[in-house]
Amino acid sequence: EIVLTQxxxxxxxxxxxxxxxxxxxSQSVGTTYLAWxxxxxxxxxxxxxxxxxxxxxxxxxxxxxxxxxxxxxxxISRLEPEDFAVYYCQQYGSSPPAxxxxxxxxxxx
Amino acid sequence: xxxxxxxxxxxxKPSQTLSLTCTVSGGSISSGTYYWSWIRQPAGKxxxxxxxxxxxxxxxxNPSLKSRVTISVDTSKNQFSLNLTSVTAADTAVYYxxxxxxxxxxxxxxxxxxxGQGTMVTVS
Numbered sequence: 076e077i078v079l080t081q082x083x084x085x086x087x088x089x090x091x092x093x094x095x096x097x098x099x100x101s102q103s104v105g106t107t108y109l110a111w112x113x114x115x116x117x118x119x120x121x122x123x124x125x126x127x128x129x130x131x132x133x134x135x136x137x138x139x140x141x142x143x144x145x146x147x148x149x150x151i152s153r154l155e156p157e158d159f160a161v162y163y164c165q166q167y168g169s170s171p172p173a174x175x176x177x178x179x180x181x182x183x184x
Numbered sequence: 185x186x187x188x189x190x191x192x193x194x195x196x197k198p199s200q201t202l203s204l205t206c207t208v209s210g211g212s213i214s215s216g217t218y219y220w221s222w223i224r225q226p227a228g229k230x231x232x233x234x235x236x237x238x239x240x241x242x243x244x245x246n247p248s249l250k251s252r253v254t255i256s257v258d259t260s261k262n263q264f265s266l267n268l269t270s271v272t273a274a275d276t277a278v279y280y281x282x283x284x285x286x287x288x289x290x291x292x293x294x295x296x297x298x299x300g301q302g303t304m305v306t307v308s
Contacts, residue, residue: 076247107288110295119280119302120231125293132291163231167284167294171246173221173233 077102077169079176081162087184090154096179098147098164108167111140111149114178115160123162124149151181159183186211188281188300196275196307202268206281206300207261214239214259217286221296222255222266224277232277237264238286271307278302 078101088094098109106127112120122131124140127147137152151158164176192204206220213220221236235245237255245253254267268275282296291297 108294110293112296119282119299120296121299122292122295122297125295125297126288129293131295131297165231165295171233171248172236172244173223173284173296175231175233177230 076171077104077166077174079164079166079174081164081176081179083179084177085180085182087182088154089184090156092154094151094154094181096149096151096162096181098142098149098176100145100147100166102169103144104147104166105168106143109140109142109147110165110167112163112165113158113160114163120163154181156183186283186298188283188298190279190281190300190303192279192303192305194304194306196271196305198272198307199270202266202271202275202305202307204266204279204281204303204305205263206265207263209262212259213257213262213264218283219286220257220264221282221284223280223282223296223299224275225280225302226274226277234266234268234279273307276305276307278304 080099082097109127111124114120128140139150161178163178187209189207196202219236222234235255237243252269257264280302282299284296
């Protein structure tokens with residue numbers, strides 16, 4: 076099983092700041108198979124990024140993804156108030172065919 | 185557009201079977217090339233993939249839950265269902281249904297692009 080480890084666990088930032096979230100895999104993950112989600116309290120996760128770097132439909136361009144192999148990042152260029160949420164990375168393909176990181180909580184400072 | 189809606193009992197007794205249904209609206213569960221999954225999330229914790237089904241009935245389960253999980257599909261009702269047997273308090277969670285493509289989609293890759301709102305199930 077591929078284990079995804081996200082860091083940091085919690086980030087405290089202010090609107091307007093830039094941030095980078097990390098997702099490290101225990102084994103190499105093809106870029107095709109890496110996605111990022113945003114989850115707000117009481118809501119289902121929302122797809123942000125797929126294929127490691129492609130924004131999903133309707134996702135603002137302040138969100139960007141990058142990385143390859145075992146190290147992937149999600150960057151938010153200028154934090155908006157609605158961006159404060161929990162972010163999960165997810166890999167697809169290895170048994171089990173879907174695993175998620177434990178999440179990074181982005182909170183308002 | 186396609187929407188998913190979970191339904192089922194919110195309270196299940198220990199050792200009994202948890203049964204949930206996901207109703208697909210706005211599109212046919214039989215059309216396209218989607219896998220239909222169940223994912224759960226204990227309160228304050230992360231996401232755990234439970235298993236998936238294709239419209240043909242072909243299934244794949246998380247090895248950690250495989251002995252207790254059955255996922256089935258009813259194409260006539262545009263629904264798929266989850267049965268989880270011998271539940272304990274550790275199975276208390278919000279349960280989501282979601283879909284993803286079986287091939288690399290230009291619009292969503294292999295990612296879960298549509299999710300239900302989730303349903304809370306308490307084992308007590």
